[in-house]
Amino acid sequence: MKLRHPHATEDCRxxxxxxxxxxxxxxxxxVRRLGQGPMRFNELRAAVGGISQKMLTTTLRTLxxxxxxTRTVYPTTPPRVxxxxxxxGRELEIPVKELAEWAITNMGRINEARRRFDSSMAA
Amino acid sequence: MKLRHPHATEDCRxxxxxxxxxxxxxxxxxVRRLGQGPMRFNELRAAVGGISQKMLTTTLRTLxxxxxxTRTVYPTTPPRVxxxxxxxGRELEIPVKELAEWAITNMGRINEARRRFDSSMAA
DNA sequence: AACCGTGGTATCTGATTGAAACCAACACTA
DNA sequence: TAGTGTTGGTTTCAATCAGATACCACGGTT
Structure with a gap:
């Protein structure tokens, strides 16, 4: 049992x-939305669509x-963030975009596999 | 406000x-383990390490x-799967590997950012 | 009959998600 | 000057989901 990549496990993790x-x-x-330029909170919320205030806050904090x-607060009234x-973040977009393209071109195959699997289960 | 990628949202989803x-x-x-060749259930379980039986079953079913x-059952006794x-699956590995390399080379930056963020929070 | 090895299922608990309500600060209006 | 609205956020709480633990079915061995 040879392991060609000794650190594969850690890297993989x-x-x-x-x-x-x-x-x-x-x-x-x-990230995709922000890739088109800086945005304020509610603007982003509307652009993403379907996200709750709390989840947007949480997501942005983690990012x-x-x-x-980056998060920039302008102490105006009303506040502007x-x-x-x-x-x-911008560099991350490069490999993500690769994966994105793969996902988009292969989504059909995945969905087809799912349909096949599900209908074979129903049998 | 121009949208260069009209389907960005769906694609992004x-x-x-x-x-x-x-x-x-x-x-x-x-997937990484299976990339080195076919494996049976418990073999895979040992190779991955730290995964419970249920989670391996679930993960494999979803994959x-x-x-x-693919899952191939040999109706021997004891059963062999x-x-x-x-x-x-093999094609998926290509873009994933790209992202993997990015992740590995940039992990330091991420961890550093986290340290910075956490210590600035503690203040 | 007790036991082992195979792969898989059922149960149960803690984390995550997300909807709705509430908060703080300030400006504008009536 | 009390009321109202805007902006970004937190709190609370119900529902869902991930994952660890314990158990099950099957057949061969002893």
Whole structure:
């Protein structure tokens, strides 16, 4: 039993962790929107669509913590908070876009596989 | 406000869904292992390490449903079940590997950002 | 009959999600 | 000057989901 990649497990865990991080329900949607330029909170909320206030806050906080977005508060009234992608966030988009393209071109195959599987289960 | 990518939202949801699918705790670990060749259930369980029986079953079922792995039962006694990557599964590895490399090379930056964020919160 | 190895299921608990209500600060209006 | 609205956020709570633990079915061995 040869292991060609001695660190495969750790690396794989790292990747798995990252995927879990950005693979939640909203992170990518938010990142994609911010990829088109900085946005304020409610603007982003409307653009993403269907996200609750709390989840947007949570998502943005986590993205900020991981260094993917910056949060800038302008102490005006009413308050104004701008969110913007960092360099890291913009760099992340590159491999994500690759995967995105794969996902889009292969979604049909996946859905077909699912249909096949589900109908063979029903039998 | 120009939208250069009219279908960005749907596409993004597709990607987000895929990431959620393969971004769970075990899918990638399993796919990686199977990338080295077909394996039986308990063999895979030992190779992945730390995964419960139920989670391996669940993970494999979902991967099978999505058309990433095949499940072959040999009705011997004791039963023997082989799992193997499909073409789709092997193709998936390509963009995932890209993201994997990004994740590995940038993990340091992410962790650093987290440390910074956490310590600035503690203040 | 007791036991082991195979792969799989049922149960139960803690985390996550998300909807709805509430909060703080300030400006504008009546 | 009390009331109302805007903006970004937190709190609360019900529902859902992930995952660990314990158990099950089957047949061969002893």
């Amino acid at each position: 790292a990747v798995s962790e990252i995927l879990q991080r950005i693979g939640d329900k909203w992170s990518l949607l938010v 900020e913590r991981d260094g993917f977005v 701008d969110y913007e992608l960092t360099d890291l | 597709a990607v987000s869904e895929i990431l959620q699918r393969i971004g769970d705790k075990w899918s990638l670990l399993v 099978e449903r999505d058309g990433f792995v 082989d799992y193997e990557l499909t073409d789709l």
